[in-house]
Amino acid sequence: MxxxxxxxxxxxxxxxxxxxxxxxxxxxxxxxxxxxxxxxxxxxxxxxxxxxxxxxxxxxxxxxxxxxxxxxxxxxxxxxxxxxxxxxxxxxxGLEDPDFKSLVETRILLELKTVRLAAKRRTDEDLKSMESALEAFKEKVLNNEDAVQEDLLFHLAIAQACGNSTINRMMLIITPEIINNFEKYHVCDKNQSKRRLKEHQDIFEAIKEQNTQKAKQMMKDHFVELYKYCYNL
Amino acid sequence: MxxxxxxxxxxxxxxxxxxxxxxxxxxxxxxxxxxxxxxxxxxxxxxxxxxxxxxxxxxxxxxxxxxxxxxxxxxxxxxxxxxxxxxxxxxxxGLEDPDFKSLVETRILLELKTVRLAAKRRTDEDLKSMESALEAFKEKVLNNEDAVQEDLLFHLAIAQACGNSTINRMMLIITPEIINNFEKYHVCDKNQSKRRLKEHQDIFEAIKEQNTQKAKQMMKDHFVELYKYCYNL
DNA sequence: TGAAACAAATTGGTTAACCAGATTGGTTTA
DNA sequence: TAAACCAATCTGGTTAACCAATTTGTTTCA
CATH class of the missing domain: 1.10.10.10 (Winged helix-like DNA-binding domain superfamily/Winged helix DNA-binding domain)
Structure with missing residues (x-):
């Protein structure tokens, strides 16, 4: 042999x-x-x-x-x-390696769901972990530092709060690939980070108030640019 | 040691x-x-x-x-x-094993997306493989045989046609677990299989015509009972 | 005759020895 | 001085020998 x-x-x-x-x-x-x-x-x-x-x-x-x-x-x-x-x-x-477009498309699909479910099902404990993730993101942004990781960790905190272990697992599967591609294509615009922070805060508030409609809409707004970026590839 | x-x-x-x-x-x-x-x-x-x-x-x-x-x-x-x-x-x-409810919830989410994307993007080749999966399902149903596998293979054929390798991969991940739970909980009612066949045919037609709205609606109708079942757990 | 008991063979899991490419540090050479 | 070279060492990958639980076939005894 x-x-x-x-x-x-x-x-x-x-x-x-x-x-x-x-x-x-x-x-x-x-x-x-x-x-x-x-x-x-x-x-x-x-x-x-x-x-x-x-x-x-x-x-x-x-x-x-x-x-x-x-x-x-x-x-x-x-x-x-x-x-x-x-x-x-x-x-x-026949499985092929995931392309960036399919990753983003899937992420948007998953997150529009997790945010609604999180608004509906979040516990007080979930709120706390989301809030601390948000705080970490805020600090980086206000110091004008790169905050891609903290950004995605906030989204993962939402996924954890959605009470669906399968969707949560899928978010975990795609997140590193998303991060890699973000860095490769330089998707994140630092000039927009203040606006991103505001959007995160809005999303968090909507989840806190358990307003599912608002939560979904805020997340949609948050993804507008990413969506455009994805379909220009 | x-x-x-x-x-x-x-x-x-x-x-x-x-x-x-x-x-x-x-x-x-x-x-x-x-x-x-x-x-x-x-x-x-x-x-x-x-x-x-x-x-x-x-x-x-x-x-x-x-x-x-x-x-x-x-x-x-x-x-x-x-x-x-x-x-x-x-x-x-912290990942826990997936419960049936989260599996079904995720499946519905994914499939309402795959069916729309498939309607938009399906190639002629995709149509052929969906049709042959549908034929296999039809034959089993008309012979009054159990057709859980053929059922899910039709859905996987749709996932393949959706042109999103990430979603396709996720459908593959959850499908065996879905099958196992279907058999465990005896979800599938054989008396309904004729109706299931009609629904499959409607979905296929909508995808063929590239009517995304209709495709999504047909899939929604197809899932009505599953959805109810899931939320009664 | 049948079932209980035992022994041998088979199994996936585990360990340890081995392989060749990559790395590294020191020496030589231009 | 720095670049080129070489050998010792370290690495993940591979192989093969080994382990104990399980299965299977045979024997034995009630």
Whole structure:
């Protein structure tokens, strides 16, 4: 067996090959939901890759809920049915890296929801953490410092207050990618930071008053420029 | 070093401990964005866990974009800033498993968007794959068979047609969990399947005609019962 | 005859040794 | 003096050997 060090992309490509192999194997062995996959050792031999590569590919499929491995027992096909499994495998294999436009579009969608839910469901504790995030942002802005991080942390605080763990998780997934792209494209205009602060304060007030309509509108106003920026790409 | 086999939950808990340790280490060593983390060997020794556990925790943080490891070089703190890093670490540590209500709420949010975008952006190729998914669903329904998988695959086909890779990825993430809960709670009523088929056909027609308003409305109608179900939990 | 008990083989998880590329510090050379 | 070179060291990635829980097939005994 040959030994090579792979780059990240080759690595990802290898995972996809293994995933495709697993899919085909499930199909022509006609494995039903709940059936046991061949052992990691057998797979690594059959596919001519290392066992750790097989394990990583299986972990990825576990993340998407397609497989489930039990210690000292085996790896099992999840109870989602063969058709769904095939469809999802193909989707996963076809996944492309997120572009900036899709990230911003998704962020706006999520945040217009989180802000409404937060206005409806926020606890006093949520208010406190949002307020402290807002204060941190304010201090940076008034000192004329860069405040991209504090900006996004305020938004994450809103996401936490929205009482929906799934949306919160998704906000966490996209936030670092958003930050990276912000820095890459220099989206944030420092001259506008005072205005951004005002908008944040308005959003916070609306959530505090539990005024869902106003909260959503304030967030929309807040995103106007980002929205324009996104669709000019 | 003691050897134990951990359950999935203990495993997750161990990851969280390691993540918290890494966070603290970054903080009191005052590592800046772009700085190099101590090597995996050092970390595993310092935290008194195995190196593979450290690697898994690092992989998780890489998934969220907080760390970045380079082969033969080291693991680096991402360029998202110390404040954002701390905030995100805490959020990740506080993540709870998704409840059914949050899943459904998120799904509805995402799908009301995907259907509009799909109506606007669908290519002829998209139409073909949606149509074949619809056909598969139709056949099952007319034969009075269970069609949960085909149902969701039609929705995934719409997500693929929406031209937003981030939203598409999120649909993929929640779909298996949705399927599992559908089966657990027996949400799908077979008596309603004929009606579901009609609704799917309406949605497909609206997307075909590129009528975004109608597409959204049809999807809303499609979700009426699911929505009610979700809020009665 | 059937079930209970035991032993061997199989499993995913864990550990440790190993690999080759990257880094680093000191030495040499122009 | 500084740039170029080289070897020792350090790194994440890879491999292989090992562990204990589980499963499975056989034997044994009531």
């Amino acid at each position: 040959k030994l090579e060090i792979l780059t990240k992309n080759e690595h990802k490509e290898l995972h996809n090959v293994i995933i495709a192999n697993i899919r085909d194997l499930i199909n022509n062995k006609n494995l039903e939901p709940g059936d046991k996959l061949p052992s990691e050792r057998m797979l690594s031999e059959k596919f001519e890759v290392s066992r750790s590569n097989v394990r990583e590919a299986i972990q990825k499929l576990e993340f998407y809920g397609i497989l489930k491995s039990k210690p000292q027992s085996g790896t099992f096909v999840a109870d989602i049915g063969q058709v769904a499994m095939n469809g999802m495998m193909d989707d996963i294999l | 003691k050897l134990e086999i951990l359950t999935k939950n203990e495993h997750k808990e161990l990851h969280n401990v390691i993540i918290a340790n890494i966070r603290d280490l970054i903080n009191n060593k005052n590592l800046e964005p772009g700085d190099k983390l101590p090597s995996e060997r050092m970390l595993s020794e310092k935290f008194e866990v195995s190196r593979s556990n450290v690697r898994e925790a690092i992989q998780k943080l890489e998934f969220y974009g907080i760390l970045k490891s380079k082969p033969q070089s080291g693991t680096f703190v991402a360029d998202i800033g110390q404040v954002a890093m701390n905030g995100m670490m805490d959020d990740i540590l």
